[in-house]
Amino acid sequence: MAGMRFFLALCCLLSTGVFVSALSRVHVHPDRHWFMDDTGRVRIFHGVNMVQKGYPWYPAQMLNQSQLDELQSWGFNSVRLGMMWTGTEPQEGRYNHTYISIIRNITTELGRRGIYVILDMHQDALVRPFTFYDGVPPWLVQSFPPPDHPYPWPLENITSWQYAYVTQACSHAFQCLYDNYKGAAEKMASFWKFVASEFSNQTSVLGYELLNEPWVGDWTRDPELLLPGHAGKVNLSPLHDRVSLAIRTVDEETLIFYEPVTWGYIFSEDGVFGSGYEHVPGGKAFQNRSVFSYHYYCSLYHGGQPYPEYERVACDQIVGPKLFSAVQEDLKVLGGGAFLTEFGTCSPNTSQPDLSDTVECGFVLREADRFLQSWTYWDTFKGTGAFWDRSGRAIPERISMFVRTYARAVAGIPTAMTFDVVTRRFHLTFDPDPSIKEPTEIFVPRIHYEKGYTVMVSSELKCDIDEKDRSLLYVTLKETNNVRALLTNTSTITVVPSSDSVNDIEEAVCLKVNW
Known part of the structure; x- marks a missing residue:
């Protein structure tokens, strides 16, 4: 019923002509690893995960027009949306076209708001009873032969779904998928081929x-699979090759996101401690349409307490920097792009800067900016969404951590981007490309600049705002007969609250914006 109401509302919108032009197709620079649109601008994505782990397999927030409007107003330009195999193919070979229609309407509504969608075939420990929902259709796993030992061997009981991964039954089921037992991998490829055709x-x-988050396979038969490089080479990479080639028979253009074993992207070394991939899915020819998906979870939940120093050091000085650097090293070998598609288990409160969740989320966001990485935050709040309470009210102290000033599109090559959530100061440096006619686009959220904001730029730049949405700042090169003569240094853009002094900033004031 909710899906029907959403469909009727969408038809009404279309009939009144309230529709924006289609979003640009995005590809990846195979060597520089940037996301790039049809105009040649580098694109950076900020967003959130929306995954419904169970019937009806799509999140209710995505049917709420006001919450979709809020996502747009917060500057998010990406959503990682659950594209659930069980919801799509509840019976083998029989696809649920009603479900597909609802997902299509969601992607259309998000696109109408300038928000891109990553369709995510989400699973956690595959199916019940290993976990609390069927990430893959039960009919698939029911076709596999039984493991040597019953679930949950070698454990006596399971207190949380994460522990199911170490059981032989769950690991055996993954191995059957990787081994294409009775065509299991081909069936997964057929699912994705159908989705891609739609x-x-x-x-x-x-x-x-x-x-x-693919698991390693049956480590009880081959303990070496616990080494992520070995698992990636013998199990994950061949599966991803098979599925991606099926997709490419019906869709040559859309990006394919692939993920190694979750601890395989902490190390960039070749061999058993890395991802194990020797090429992007499908091979080198697909580097410009392939994205290395990675997740970051380090800190523990401390119930609103200050962050223990030992844990902060371990996460923010050792594990975190190592992971972000390792991903960049992997890209040098594999080509393609990278996207931080999950991080979380942190619910920050910007009014409590010493809170462990605030510190950890802030660290991840700063690292993502430092490496100019796109991200989608994990929705950890069941039934409510990451940014709304149970009554549907937005939570400002949480939103203000993730709603940030950032460059959504850069007409050139970005070299550095920073945003300080305390001072609200944003700074971007980039090398402009005079051949790109579209502007560099900066999103400036009102939540951080209630009294307006001031924009400073280097001398070769000029700026303007979107009068319909004063959160959108557009920066272009000045018109001159000799543009290249102006480009002797890296270009800069700085945004600060209007109440701040700008005497310590080298660039000239370009404009002051009031709401």
């Missing part, structure tokens, strides 16, 4: 994420 003409679909 969404290939929607440029609002940024990419297809083939398998969330």
Whole structure:
């Protein structure tokens, strides 16, 4: 019923002509690893995960027009949306076209708001009873032979779904998928081929994420699989090759997101401690349409307490920097792009800067900016969404951590980007490309600049705002007969609250914006 109401509302919108132009198709620079749109601008994405782990397999927030409007107003330009295999193919070979229609309407509504979608085939420990929902259809796993030992061997009981991964039964089921037992991998490829055939003409679909957090396979038969490089080489990479090639028979353009074993992207070394991938899914020819998906979870939940120093050091000085650097090293070998598609288990409160969740989320966001990485925050709040309470009210002290000033599109090559959530000062440096006619686009959220904001730029730049949405700042090169003569240094853009002094900033004031 909710899906029907949403469909009727969408038809009403279309009939009144309230529709924006289609989003640009995005590809990846195979060597520089940037996301790039059809105009040649580098694109950076900020967003949130929306995954419904169970019937009806799509999140209720995505049917709420006001909450979609809020996502747009907060500057988010990406959503990682659950594209659930069980919801799509509840019976083998029989696809649920009603479900597909609802997902298509969601992607259309998000695209209408300038928000791209990553369709994510989400799973956690595959199916019940290993976990609390069927991430893959039960009919698939029911076709596998039984493991040597009953679930949950070698454990006596399971207190949380994460522990199911170490059981032989769950690991055996993954191995059957990787081994294409009775065509299991081909069936997964057929699922994705069907999805791609349904969404290939929607440029609002940024990419297809083939398998969330894949497990290593049956480590009880081959203990070496616990080494992520070995698992990646013998199990994950061949599966991703098979599925991606099936997709490419119906969709040559949409990005394919692939994910190694979750601890395989902490190390960039070749061999058993890395991802194990020797090429992007499908091979080198697909580097400009392939994205290395990675997740970051380090800190523990401390119930609103200050962050223990030992844990902060371990996460923010050792594990975190190592992971972000390792991903960049992997890209040098594999080509393609990278996207931080999950991080979380932190619910920050910007009014409590010493709170462990505030510190940890802030660290991840700063690192993402430092490496110019796109991200989608994990929705950790069941039934409510990451940014709303149970009554549907937005939570300002949480939103203000993730709603940030950032460059959504850069007409050139970005070299550095920073945003300080305390001072609200934003700074971007980039090398402009005079051949790109579209502007550099900066999103400036009102939540951080209630009294307005001031923009400073280097001398070769000029700026303007979107009069319909004063959160959108556009920066272009000045018109001159000799543009290249102006480009002797890296260009800069700085944004500060209007109440701040700008005497310590080298650039000239370009404009002051009041709401």
